[in-house]
Amino acid sequence: MAKVLLCIGTNLGNRKNNIERALNAIDKYAGRILKTTEIMETKPFGITRQPYFLNIGVLIESKHPPSLLLNILKRLEKKLGRYPTYRWGPRVIDIDILTYENIRIETEKLRIPHPGIKERNFFKKTLELTRKGAL
Template identity: 85%
Template structure:
């Protein structure tokens, strides 16, 4: 079992409902939710002319290896209502893997830790979930 830090983001539709649906799906299919951050509203990153995001950090315990977990999360995004747009564009739901235990992965399909982990304030806030005593 591995501890994995995820970040959920949404800026289209009923954002709170999108997060609730994603959390339920993650807990059912991806891994047991151990702890979450508070929901935080953030400005868009990259493409700034779009609605603000709601984000939540989620610490899970999973039995799935990293690439299988990524595939599961991509299926869950579709289940919640994600459809293709463009890089950094608006989306119904986005689920990113920020960290996976102490693993480092650098493929085109998956980068762990997430490349934006040091640039985005919300990712830094989510990282607090992984510190000792946060559980």
């Protein structure tokens, strides 16, 4: 079992409900939820002319290797209503893998740790889950 730090974001539709549905799906299919941050409203990153996001950080324990976990999360996003838009565009749901134990991966489809960790304030706050002895 690996401890994995995720970030969920949403800025379309019923944002709180989108997060709840994502949390339920993650717990059921991706891994057991150990801890979450509080939900935080954040300004959009990259393309700023869109609705604000609700974000939540999630620490899970997963049996799935990184690439399979990514595939599971992408399927969950689609099931929860995500549809293709454009980079940094608005979305019903976004689930990112921030860290996966102490593993480093750099492929075309997956980069761990997430490259946005150093740029986005919410990602930095989510990392506090790991600093408090959770990982």
